[in-house]
Amino acid sequence: MDKMFYFLAFLAILSALMVVLVKNPIHSILYLLVTFTSITGHYILFNAQFLAAVNFIVYMGAIMVLFLFVIMFLNLNGETEPQKSTLVKFAGVISGGLLLLVMVASFKKAVTIPLNTEVDTQIGLIKNLGMVLFKDYALPFELASVLFLVAMIGAVMLAKKDWK
Amino acid sequence: MDSVIKIIPLNAYIILSAVIFCIGIVGVLTRRNAIIIFMSVELMLNAVNLLLAAFSSYSGDANGQVFVFFIMAVAAAEVAVGLAIIVMMYRNTGSVDIDLLNKLKN
Structure with missing residues (x-):
């Protein structure tokens, strides 16, 4: 494993x-x-x-x-792919690497959580997640459908040629 | 099947997610193609999702996985709108190069 x-x-x-x-x-x-x-x-x-x-x-x-x-x-x-200058690429890699360094260094200093062998491994199954989703998160679940409607209308509106 | 959460320490997942997140940041900073930048953002989003799901599994709390599900729903909506914006930008400028969008500068 x-x-x-x-x-x-x-x-x-x-x-x-x-x-x-x-x-x-x-x-x-x-x-x-x-x-x-x-x-x-x-x-x-x-x-x-x-x-x-x-x-x-x-x-x-x-x-x-x-x-x-x-x-x-x-x-x-x-062939049509635009390229940034070498200096910008170098600066991007350096700053990304520095962020990674800071994150990893802080995780090294953090308290390590011991492995918990008592934990329930069945929570990710559809049955258990469905119970949580429809009992505690029913309202956010319904609101997500409104979000999808907004996204759908927005995408159609943006992609339409002239909105008259 | 014995689950991985009894063998691999949580720190391994933290490091893995941090690495993928930073690769996404490097992609955003070093590429000029708007679609590739968008894909790098998706990469960062996935790293966060993985970490949230890992924390949820390691602590035996299902709420975290429900949140990951909602993040995925929002990401799907975001991709639809974002790609529509990129197509619109291509129609107006004839390119997906973000360095052409510098009208605010002058």
């Missing part, structure tokens, strides 16, 4: 790096798909089955297809 964790973590970090590094936007999206796959694997590892299913359907199904569709629709490829 721990080998599986290290493999998925390695895959996630490697493909996340490739998303940023490769020039062609299509390849970038495919590497992002690999990253999402490994994050779905992580969800399965800590038995969050509902989140794994939702991540699989929403991120890898809907969002990735939307990205891929827009990239192909706008006909973008590696």
Whole structure:
């Protein structure tokens, strides 16, 4: 099980790096798909089955297809890809690395939480999450539908050519 | 099947999420293509989701996973609107290069 964790973590970090590094936007999206796959694997590892299913359907199904569709629709490829100057790239990598350094250093100083073997591993199942979702979070769940309606109307309004 | 939460310490997930989040930040800072920047934001969002789900699982509290579910719902809505904005920007400027959007400068 721990080998599986290290493999998925390695895959996630490697493909996340490739998303940023490769020039062609299509390849970038495919590497992002690999990253999402490994994050779905992580969800399965800590038995969050509902989140794994939702991540699989929403991120890898809907969002990735939307990205891929827009990239192909706008006909973008590696030749038309705008590049920042080397100085800006260098500064970006340095500042990102410094942030990572600060975060990791603070986690090293933080109190380590001991592994709790008594914890309930069944909370991520659909049955338990559904009970929580519809008992305690029924109102936010309904409000999310309003949010989707607003997003749908907004997207149609933005993409329409001349709003007369 | 024995769950990973009894073998791997929580710190491993914190470090993993921090690394993915920082890669997303580097992507936002170093790329000029608006869609790639948007994808880097998605990467950061996913790192946060992973960490929230990990904390939730390690403490045996289902509320965190419900929050991750809501974050995913908001992210889906955000992607639809954001990509519509990028398509509109492409129609107006003929490019998705964010460095062309500097009208506020002068």
